[in-house]
Amino acid sequence: MAASDFKTWMGDVQAQMESALSIFLPASTQLPERLHDAMRYSVLDGGKRVRPLLTFAAGHLVNAPAERLQAAAAAVEMIHAYSLVHDDMPAMDNDVLRRGKPTVHVAFGEATALLAGDALQAAAFDVLSERQLADSPADQLKMVHLLARAAGSLGMCGGQGIDLYSVGQALTLPELERMHILKTGALIRAAVLLGSYCGQPLSEAERHGLDHFAKCIGLAFQVVDDILDCEADSATLGKTAGKDAANNKPTYVALLGMKGAKDKAAELKQAAFDALLPFGERAQYLHALAGYIVDRKY
Amino acid sequence: MAASDFKTWMGDVQAQMESALSIFLPASTQLPERLHDAMRYSVLDGGKRVRPLLTFAAGHLVNAPAERLQAAAAAVEMIHAYSLVHDDMPAMDNDVLRRGKPTVHVAFGEATALLAGDALQAAAFDVLSERQLADSPADQLKMVHLLARAAGSLGMCGGQGIDLYSVGQALTLPELERMHILKTGALIRAAVLLGSYCGQPLSEAERHGLDHFAKCIGLAFQVVDDILDCEADSATLGKTAGKDAANNKPTYVALLGMKGAKDKAAELKQAAFDALLPFGERAQYLHALAGYIVDRKY
Numbered sequence: 001m002a003a004s005d006f007k008t009w010m011g012d013v014q015a016q017m018e019s020a021l022s023i024f025l026p027a028s029t030q031l032p033e034r035l036h037d038a039m040r041y042s043v044l045d046g047g048k049r050v051r052p053l054l055t056f057a058a059g060h061l062v063n064a065p066a067e068r069l070q071a072a073a074a075a076v077e078m079i080h081a082y083s084l085v086h087d088d089m090p091a092m093d094n095d096v097l098r099r100g101k102p103t104v105h106v107a108f109g110e111a112t113a114l115l116a117g118d119a120l121q122a123a124a125f126d127v128l129s130e131r132q133l134a135d136s137p138a139d140q141l142k143m144v145h146l147l148a149r150a151a152g153s154l155g156m157c158g159g160q161g162i163d164l165y166s167v168g169q170a171l172t173l174p175e176l177e178r179m180h181i182l183k184t185g186a187l188i189r190a191a192v193l194l195g196s197y198c199g200q201p202l203s204e205a206e207r208h209g210l211d212h213f214a215k216c217i218g219l220a221f222q223v224v225d226d227i228l229d230c231e232a233d234s235a236t237l238g239k240t241a242g243k244d245a246a247n248n249k250p251t252y253v254a255l256l257g258m259k260g261a262k263d264k265a266a267e268l269k270q271a272a273f274d275a276l277l278p279f280g281e282r283a284q285y286l287h288a289l290a291g292y293i294v295d296r297k298y
Numbered sequence: 299m300a301a302s303d304f305k306t307w308m309g310d311v312q313a314q315m316e317s318a319l320s321i322f323l324p325a326s327t328q329l330p331e332r333l334h335d336a337m338r339y340s341v342l343d344g345g346k347r348v349r350p351l352l353t354f355a356a357g358h359l360v361n362a363p364a365e366r367l368q369a370a371a372a373a374v375e376m377i378h379a380y381s382l383v384h385d386d387m388p389a390m391d392n393d394v395l396r397r398g399k400p401t402v403h404v405a406f407g408e409a410t411a412l413l414a415g416d417a418l419q420a421a422a423f424d425v426l427s428e429r430q431l432a433d434s435p436a437d438q439l440k441m442v443h444l445l446a447r448a449a450g451s452l453g454m455c456g457g458q459g460i461d462l463y464s465v466g467q468a469l470t471l472p473e474l475e476r477m478h479i480l481k482t483g484a485l486i487r488a489a490v491l492l493g494s495y496c497g498q499p500l501s502e503a504e505r506h507g508l509d510h511f512a513k514c515i516g517l518a519f520q521v522v523d524d525i526l527d528c529e530a531d532s533a534t535l536g537k538t539a540g541k542d543a544a545n546n547k548p549t550y551v552a553l554l555g556m557k558g559a560k561d562k563a564a565e566l567k568q569a570a571f572d573a574l575l576p577f578g579e580r581a582q583y584l585h586a587l588a589g590y591i592v593d594r595k596y
Contacts, residue, residue, distance in 0.1 A: 026451055031476075032459035035451055086416060089389075091408035110389035111462055114412070115455050118384060118419065122450030125423045129443035137435035144442050145427035152420030153324055153333055157413050161330035164409055178329075 006288040010053060017052045018044065020070035021077065024127045038108040038116035039123070043081045046099035050221070050293065051076045051188060055195035057285035058210065062199030068133045072143065072194040075128040079151045080187060082120035085113050087160065121151070134197045143197050150190035159183025163249065171250040177219065179250075184225070185218030192217075192286075206278070213275035213286065220268035220294050226251040227261050232298055269294040304586040308351060315350045316342065318368035319375065322425045336406040336414035337421070341379045344397035348519070348591065349374045349486060353493035355583035356508065360497030366431045370441065370492040373426040377449050378485060380418035383411055385458065419449070432495045441495050448488035457481025461547065469548040475517065477548075482523070483516030490515075490584075504576070511573035511584065518566035518592050524549040525559050530596055567592040 021043055026036045052073035059069040088095040088103040089110060096106050105113035128147060134140040149155055159182030166179065192214035196202055202210065230253050252261040272290040276283040319341055324334045350371035357367040386393040386401040387408060394404050403411035426445060432438040447453055457480030464477065490512035494500055500508065528551050550559040570588040574581040 030452070032451070032456055032463055034463055035456065035459035039451060082416075086412055089412065091387075091412050112459070114384055114387065114389050115451075115459050115462070117416070118380075119451035119455035119459075121416065121419050122446050122453075122455060124446075125442060126446035126450055129439050129446060137439050140439055141427050141435050141442070144423060144439070148420050148422075148424035148427060152424055153330070153337060153413075153417035154328070155420075157417035157420060158330055158333065161333035161410070161413050161417075164413070165330055165332055 001284045001288055006285070006292070009285060010292075013053055013056045014049050016066065016070055017049050017073060017077065021074050024071070024074045024078075025123065034108065034112060035115055035119060038104055038112045039120055041101075041107060042085050042104050042116060043078060043120065046101065047077075047081075048296075049073075049077065050289075051080055051191035053289055054188065054191040054214075054217075054286070055198075057283075057289050058192045058195030059198050060285050061210070061279055061282045062196055062202060064195065064199030068198040069195060071127050071131065071133055072198055073191070075124040075147060076187060076191045076194060078120045078124035078127070079147065079156070082117040082124075083151075083156060083160070083187075085117040085120070089113055092160075092164070124151075135201070139197050139201075143194050146193055146197075147190050150186040155182055155186035155190075156184075159186065167249055169250070171255070173255055176250050176252065176255060180219060180222040181215070184222045185215060188218035188221060189214040209275050209278055213272050213290070216268045216272040216275065217290050217293055220265050220272065220290070223252045223261055223265045223268065224294055224296065226253050227258065227265065228296075228298060229253075230258065265294050299582045299586055304583070304590070307583060308590075311351055311354045312347050314364065314368060315347050315371060315375065319372050322369070322372045322376075323421065332406065332410060333413055333417060336402055336410045337418055339399075339405060340383050340402050340414060341376060341418065344399065345375075345379075346594075347371075347375065348587075349378055349489035351587055352486060352489040352512075352515075352584070353496075355581075355587050356490045356493030357496050358583050359508070359577055359580050360494055360500060362493065362497030366496040367493055369425050369429060369431055370496055371489070373422040373445060374485060374489045374492060376418045376422035376425070377445065377454070380415040380422075381449075381454060381458070381485075383415040383418070387411055390458075390462070422449075433499070437495050437499075441492050444491055444495075445488050448484040453480055453484035453488075454482075457484065465547055467548070469553070471553055474548050474550065474553060478517060478520040479513070482520045483513060486516035486519060487512040507573050507576055511570050511588070514566045514570040514573065515588050515591060518563050518570065518588070521550045521559055521563045521566065522592055522594065524551050525556070525563065526594075526596060527551075528556065563592050 025040050025043060028037050028040060030036055055073035055076060056069050084098060085104045087093055088098055089105050095103055097103065104116055124147065125144065128144055132140070134143060151157065153161065159179050162179040163183055189211065192210060196207065196210055229251070252264060256264060269290055273287060276287050323338050323341060326335050326338060328334055353371035353374060354367050382396060383402045385391055386396055387403050394401055402414055422445065423442065426442055430438070432441060449455065451459065457477050460477040461481055487509065490508060494505065494508055527549070550562060554562060567588055571585060574585050
């Protein structure tokens with residue numbers, strides 16, 4: 001598809017999501033106001049919304065209604081946002097800058113950051129179960145289970161744990177890969193699959209292919225993150241650059257070198273493209289997104 | 299019912315829950331082991347299991363199968379456990395003793411405590427959506443939504459926020475009540491209602507009555523907690539006693555005096571009993587539990 005069409009579509013989804021998230025999150029006027037302020041601060045007006053874009057692009061495959069996709073994507077984005085809030089805290093990465101703004105614990109204090117993250121995770125499951133999002137309630141329960149598994153200790157939290165316990169350790173490439181498949185891959189996979197549950201059912205083979213696409217793009221996303229963390233400066237990135245190397249964290253760049261990491265990202269992009277072939281034209285947004293994720297500069 | 303029968307039933311539910319929770323939680327041998335160790339440490343081998351007992355007692359009203367109740371109760375207990383892990387952290391209450399053992403951040407470090415709490419919340423929604431727990435998937439989705447709402451910023455997290463922001467402030471009785479309805483009441487209410495969804499459907503009037511029971515008992519639980527925090531010593535309580543007063547937190551005892559708080563607990567117990575009258579003999583465990591919750595010594 002034309003780059004300008006893709007850009008228009010992205011802008012439209014991002015605007016829809018800003019508005020949907022604002023509606024799904026409790027208002028700042030609701031008690032406790034400070035907690036709701038912190039939740040809204042961490043979620044609204046920032047981020048590229050990569051996961052929601054993936055949900056919408058997958059939803060396009062199955063003709064899913066926008067209202068369903070908004071809720072499913074909001075759930076994923078709330079999980080993502082809470083993980084950033086907690087990850088930035090002094091006990092974890094101790095980061096002060098996120099999306100160009102002070103992190104939540106800097107702006108609101110540690111106790112509120114802890115609570116806001118906790119409440120955002122609950123809000124994700126709230127929005128995922130409040131209204132009809134799939135043709136059958138049984139499929140919607142599968143969506144809940146998929147997100148819970150992706151977020152938990154066998155998904156994102158597990159990846160963060162492996163990351164935490166491997167600081168200063170020499171990981172092998174398979175170990176690094178396993179960490180990232182959980183840490184960022186699981187939620188990206190959930191973003192794609194959740195979108196696909198919001199419309200007409202896919203065949204088993206189709207769901208399998210989409211799942212493979214999601215896994216490739218999830219890993220590619222992390223490889224590119226490592227590359228950008230090395231190359232970009234903090235102003236472009238909107239967060240502290242070079243912190244992984246400074247924290248002695250294992251990265252693809254450290255293991256494969258810059259050229260090796262870039263080759264790996266290109267291979268994963270191609271594998272993702274291949275997985276989309278059976279879907280034809282319906283996969284146009286997923287295709288464009290895969291390119292965008294790998295070729296982005298921040 | 300006879301006190302000995304109630305005690306036998308309690309012991310049976312507690313044993314069932316210990317075993318069910320052990321199965322639902324990822325094994326300590328699964329990667330990342332340290333995270334799973336911390337999750338298991340915080341959930342297993344401790345606690346009175348008040349919320350699971352309520353789930354089972356409500357399940358008895360509707361002839362719910364034990365396997366369903368185990369999963370529903372485990373979900374509630376995981377939410378409860380995660381809230382304790384995070385609440386004990388230095389950024390919040392900074393407590394070192396819980397159920398007679400070092401708190402999770404003391405035993406495993408702050409970063410693992412943060413992650414373990416996060417992963418436990420996800421695990422709750424995982425277990426609540428993994429297998430059939432209600433006669434219809436639509437009812438099970440309602441269970442998910444009920445727990446999410448009870449756990450989030452309009453429930454437990456919201457109550458913790460109000461608690462946090464009211465330290466050192468003079469709360470009125472209605473304000474204190476509102477805080478506790480959210481902080482402990484919401485999850486206790488969820489424990490009761492989730493149990494009632496696991497079996498034969500209740501009528502609207504019955505569900506309303508059960509909900510009223512749950513609200514009374516949730517508030518009574520907190521009033522008694524405040525009383526015990528003043529009266530008991532740390533050894534009996536298994537956690538640091540007197541910390542609310544030391545932290546200058548508002549309590550029922552501070553607002554009503556010791557006699558006033560005890561009268562309040564007795565009133566709430568009576569109101570809970572009254573709400574159970576229409577259920578007759580089927581409510582025997584709920585009735586006995588209400589007595590147990592209010593008359594407990596730790």
